Amino acid sequence: MSNVKTKEVLNQTVADLSQFSAVIHQAHWYMRGTSFLALHPKMDEFMDEVNDYLDVVAERLITIGGSPFSTLKEFSEQTKIKDEIGSYDKTMTERLSIVLEGFHYLRNLCTEGIEVTEAEGDHVSQDIFIDMKGNIEKTIWMLHAELGTAPEL
Template sequence: MKKISELLGLKANEATQLGEKLNELLANYQMFYQNLRGFHWNIKGEKFFELHAKFEELYDDAVMKVDEIAERILTLGVTPYHTFTDYLKVSSIKEAKDLSDGVATTEATLENLSTLIKLERAILPLAEEAGDEGTLTLLTDYITQQEKVVWMLASSLK
């Protein structure tokens, strides 16, 4: 049986390289998701209701993206990371512990989103060079949506 990458019309080495970069993205999404859960649970203050709901919306979206990224990694013939040991080792996004203030949690979320967008943009040329339209489409859709969230969250801080 042919490798999955061959069935997709991709070179095996390029598919593997993309899968590894997507594993880095997956690790960052898992940390982003976990930070959002903590913010949702622990938010306090005058913006409680607004931010409690927003963080839930964002972590629901993040968990869907985690699944999509893991499935894309599998589609490329690579095994997705699935332990927090791997996530902590690979992720640029770090744990946000004991944050409950609206401004601090919003700023942390903006920083985390910025990290994700930069990583997604760094993967785009690799996917383009490999002719991997599936990864390109996935990431450009994410970036478009995330840019709007960044604008909205940044506007809420002014």
């Protein structure tokens, strides 16, 4: 049984989780405004969650014979999550919207991972994507609630 596409989507996830951790870190460092005291530590929680997923995904990739991206250059070249130079000119709402956009992207990537792993019969990797997707959807709901919008799942 071939698992080429599973390895590809796992490695895409490695690159995107690595990039997204930096995006969240930027929000954490550059946020100013109402709800700072609540949102600043929340960004730490999001980074911890993303980094935990990163470890699980990379270790699964290694387990099935893959080689996870592991350099900043590889993350930058492979990620589909955009970044920008940090600045203090964004509102708290704009910062949360950027983080929310990243979680929406990861949710869609998990959907792709679920489909690919099903097609290739890798139910262990599929379970990782299913677990991530469920947790990410909860985070999306919470961020939308903070922004006063519907989760759009």
